Amino acid sequence: MVSSEDLFRRAKECIPGGVNSPVRAFGSVGMTPRFIRKGLGDRIWDVDGREYIDYIGSWGPMILGHSHPAVVEAVGKAVADGLSFGAATEREVEMAELICSLVPSIEMVRMVNSGTEAVMSAVRLARGYTGRDKIIKFSGCYHGHCDAMLVKAGSGLMTQGIPGSAGVPEACSRDTLCAVFNDTESVEGLFEANPGEIAAVIVEPVGANMGVVPPADGFLECLRSLCDQNGSLLIFDEVITGFRLAPDGAQGYYHVRPDLSTFGKIIGGGMPVGAYGGRREIMEHVAPCGPVYQAGTLSGNPVAMAAGLAQLRVLKDTPDFYGKLNGVGDCFFGELKQLAGQAQIPCQVNHVGSLGCLFFTEQPVYDYASAQTSDTVRYTAYFRHMMDRGILLAPSQFEAVFLSSAHSDADLDRTLEAVRDFFR
């Protein structure tokens, strides 16, 4: 039988760091990454034969749990018809219609292959549409790994202590201005210092790549009005929050309407999919309608569309799906908060619906700087404690706990019991 240790040794010889994405490496918790064999519901099994209750959920996509029968069946059917044509197919139209019907701010949408690609394309479109170059982002918000967005970009970089990235020319990030999450004055200051130059403000409406950091009351509304006053576009990066907090994402949950939105993760049901969309008048600037070029050989791939459509349809057709899942989140994170409050160790719990995070710090966490006060050594001890009890959390303090509709009451209780043990 293979083991994770064997596979990691082989992987390190031929894959940088032995992994195809840095957060998988378990480096910050000083362990060998687990190689996963299969998943079902809220459980996953590694090649070593151990079973875990999974709270990573592929970093967000698996909102129905692993191997949901509707998704698996839809993929099987699509595969039987062929894997890719590089030509238009019916499922792409169904996907676009479904997204437009679920998210009122979206009149047109373009499918791409990842969240990174969605953001890169939305930023290009905002620049092409406004004829301006500068973008305001927030420290600690992650928007994928395209050059212009790798500035103070949250989890992967926080965990490894990399300030930005080597290989990003200054020219590529020069027009990316960084504001402070939940600090509207920092945004006003940037608008004042760069009059008529800001193409867009991009934000994770709930910060979910520096741990979980909810928007303060009025923060998103203020971004909306600053963009309106300055002729700039507001982009919500809903790659995590989209189809997770509500059918219409964080924009529906908080009632703030962006000009452009980006999606990924849940929208693909576990397949590599991203999307960006918004008002018709803006989206008509994208080629072949307009002058902003963006393309993709595998964009709208039939198998990927089948998976995403199947998952979105279950979300849409399950009565009160979001009321229930968010309710489970309120209970679970509420109890976690209670445990944290009684603990001898200083800690904080932030949560919105099915997203949450336990920070090991004595101060409330409302932005990047306060998130960084967390004791990551303590987190490592916590992570290992939970893993020993068959509970898999993200191997980083600065990631969310992702709940799915497959998490059973018994498993959530078992998880809280393990947390109680840790605090004892």
Ligand SMILES: *Cc1c(COP(=O)(O)O)cnc(C)c1O
């Ligand atoms: C994951 C993520 C991305 C990048 O998506 P990929 O599919 O990994 O390229 C962008 N924005 C946010 C908010 C994310 O969480």
